Amino acid sequence: MTINLIFRIAAVGILVSVLGTVLKHSGRDEQAFLVSLAGLILVFLWIVPYIEQLFETVEKLFSIG
Template sequence: MSVNLIFKIAAVGILVTVLSQVLKHSGRDEHAFLTSLAGLIIVLFWIVPYIYDLFETMQKLFAL
């Protein structure tokens, strides 16, 4: 895992937090929720390959 990925996740977190707060204060709670959900999905798409590699490595390590 590279440091670049951590910075991208942090940037998405900051951006989603700011957008969510702006939308909540303007009375658009549904849009704020969808923005948070979209940020979560983006980060999960970035993380899933690393989790898959982790499970493959564990499977090879224990020879299951």
Template sequence: MSVTLIFKIAAVGILVSILSQVLKHSGREEQAFLVSFAGLILVLGWILPYIYELFLTIQRLFAL
């Protein structure tokens, strides 16, 4: 995992939290939830290959 991925995740977290707070204060709580959900899906899409690689490594390690 590279450092740039960590910075991307941090940037998405900061942007999502700011947008979510702005939308909540303007009374658009449904859109705030959707922004948070979209950020979560985006980050999960980025880290999913690393999780898959981790499970493959564990499987090879224990020869399952």
């Protein structure tokens, strides 16, 4: 995992937090929820390959498959 991924995740977190706060204060709670959900999905899509790699490594380590 590179440090670049960690910085991207942090940037998305900050952006989602700011946008969510602005949207909530303007009375758009539904859009704030959708922004949070979109940020979560984006980060999840970024880390799925690393999770897959982790499971493959564990499988090789314990000779499961």
